[in-house]
Amino acid sequence: MNKEIKEKFKDNFDIALNGGASLLGDCLSNVLLAHVAPGIVTTYLSYKQKRTEKMIMSTLDEFKDRINKIEEQLKNMEGNEFDFVKNTAFPIMADFIIDEPQEEKIKFIVNGIESIVTYRITDEDLILTYFDVLHDLRVIDIKELLDINNFKSESNQVYVSSSQINESEAVRKHIYKKLEKYDLILVTRLIGEVEGDEFTISKNRAKISSFGKNFIRFITKLDD
Known part of the structure; x- marks a missing residue:
């Protein structure tokens, strides 16, 4: 080599x-x-x-x-x-x-x-x-971040409670929490979450933060 x-x-x-x-x-x-x-x-x-x-x-x-x-x-x-x-x-x-x-x-x-x-x-x-x-960030985290950045909001979104969250949805929620931890996205809170309940997190609830926009530009050169 x-x-x-x-x-x-x-x-x-x-x-x-x-x-x-x-x-x-x-x-x-x-x-x-x-x-x-x-x-x-x-x-x-x-x-x-x-x-x-x-x-x-x-x-x-x-x-x-x-x-x-x-x-x-x-x-x-x-x-x-x-x-x-x-x-x-x-x-x-x-x-x-x-x-x-x-x-x-x-x-x-x-x-x-x-x-x-x-x-x-x-x-x-x-x-x-x-x-x-x-x-x-892992590759799966970056891909989700870029998907959120390109996502067009959908209406009538349904959020599933914790008792119905499957393994795949749990992994996605972990990714969203990680992106939020690094101030790359902002996630809208549901009333139930304020009271301690757990729900799925979808792209419809997330948006890219100011830091996230600059970070995406840095690692993708999207504005070329």
């Missing part, structure tokens, strides 16, 4: 835009190749290394179709903006990629770094906040 990663770097990032040196390739190689170990000692380390290398390969695949666009953005940056992206934003991204157990989330992390580059985001606390939330 080490050889495959290095070959992918060479093929994708050595030469970009009119034959010039690739700034994106330089940023990525500095933070990702350091995680490619020359040798493996134990079975556990071998498992972790293979997972790390798999995540790196997925990351490079995600960047492949964005090279020219991001490269142009990097070249147009002021010196201090580029230094921040190279020395702070990309290392933050790498840390989250290496620790991420779900490969499907890599695209959201890469979307985040593209948002940072595109919108010249240099607020480290803001970046860490978005990536921290993204790290704590």
Whole structure:
């Protein structure tokens, strides 16, 4: 896998835009190749290394179709903006990629770094906040959040009491509670809930919060 990663770097990032040196390739190689170990000692380390290398390969695949666009953005940056992206934003991204157990989330992390580059985001606390939330969400949570964001309200919605909640509905309620905990959605309270009763939670009861809208924009680039 080490050889495959290095070959992918060479093929994708050595030469970009009119034959010039690739700034994106330089940023990525500095933070990702350091995680490619020359040798493996134990079975556990071998498992972790293979997972790390798999995540790196997925990351490079995600960047492949964005090279020219991001490269142009990097070249147009002021010196201090580029230094921040190279020395702070990309290392933050790498840390989250290496620790991420779900490969499907890599695209959201890469979307985040593209948002940072595109919108010249240099607020480290803001970046860490978005990536921290993204790290704590599972793919199923993100999909539900995006479904809520695209949902059109329905009338005559029926809410089921706790005695009738099945396992699938219980899992969905847990997801909604988790999204609400991270201030990504707002959930309308029912009178019975105020009194201590439990009901199902549907998209009809939820809406995206201000923080949720910004977070979704950060991880999806929806306004492009």
